[in-house]
Amino acid sequence: MTLELTEAQTLTQRTARDYVARVIAPRAAELDRSGGFPIESLKGLAELGLLGVNVRAEYGGAEAGAVAYALAMMEVAGGCASTAVAMAVTNMVAEVIQAFGNEEQRQRHLPKLTSGEYVTGAFALSEPAVGSDPGALTTTARRQGAGWVLDGQKQWITNGAHAGVTVVWARTGGPGAKGISCFLVEAGTPGFSAGRAEDKMGLRGSNTVPLLLEGCTVPDGARLGEEGEGFKIAMMALDGGRIGIGSQATGIGLAAQHAAVGYAKERHAFGQPIAAHQAVQFMLANNAAELEAARLMCLRAAAKKQAGERFGVEAAQAKLLASETAVRVCNRAMQVLGGYGYIRDFPVERYLRDVRVTTIYEGTSEIQRLVIAREQLR
């Protein structure tokens, strides 16, 4: 096993780091305050190939692989977690279309996703009454003529109001996971609309909306995969998505640690820099060690994915460990900054607000533990 990055992976990491430093990070605080949406930053990411990092070049992707994607995600999340989640979901949607779409669907959607023409993609699985248990979803799709009519409501959909294409899961058969299919719904389709954006604690520059499907008619060619295959597609997409969210959490944690280290060297108490106090050093040391574990677990899961091996358990472990680590790290970083950590003049309070959701979305920590335990007990 090698822990060295390839030249191409290092290049992707540097490209992302440079763009984050120049464009994304300087806009992050204002984006958080205004609650806007980072359309311009996303277009820039598209130009750099970062909206289709693991998508083949023939569809406009960077074809740089899952490890490069994890590295890029850490960089972008460190600059702006809101921009990072928009990027994460768009990459996930592109990968799911690449993996399960037919050639016509790939040609129709992937170039628009990777080039930024769509701005973003969205992934609509959760519903008002269904989150951790998507096998119980109630949105329906019934055949009508040569197409399908979708009815129901999706909840918490990231990018929902700014997505050129949304992957929507709906029930086409009986109860349970086997009755679920998957559809590609394009923006502007009659009967498809976004509701009021959620007023969130963090990720305030990301768009999270309910989506309404009211007699929303799509052609049969909009069905992704076979009828009844939807649940399997969702689970496979979420395995990859969890590497993205683990990497997002790690990136936010690394940024918080960077802020805490810088502050600890500058701030004085009792006649010396607070960095000279061992209690402060221990907080920084724990942060560093735990973040390195999180980083390596995300990269290991990504490497397994890239090698074409099974990676679902590794992705769940990485997401669980990285998200819970990053919440602890941001909390400690705030402690290091004392009162200044709690005010908006410094970015640490934003990191803490932004990072909290990483233990919730793309499967809560409890659901990751279920995935891991199932494997242990097999």
Ligand SMILES: Cc1cc2nc3c(=O)[nH]c(=O)nc-3n(C[C@H](O)[C@H](O)[C@H](O)COP(=O)(O)OP(=O)(O)OC[C@H]3O[C@@H](n4cnc5c(N)ncnc54)[C@H](O)[C@@H]3O)c2cc1C
């Ligand atoms: C900002 C944001 C963005 C999101 N973006 C998207 C998106 O783009 N697309 C999308 O489809 N969804 C999205 N989600 C939804 C997200 O994935 C769900 O919130 C998450 O899966 C949890 O579902 P829930 O909120 O319904 O909680 P519930 O499923 O109701 O769970 C509530 C609590 O019960 C626990 N619990 C549930 N079942 C079990 C069990 N079997 N064992 C132990 N504990 C259990 C959970 O861990 C949790 O602590 C987003 C959510 C947020 C907050």
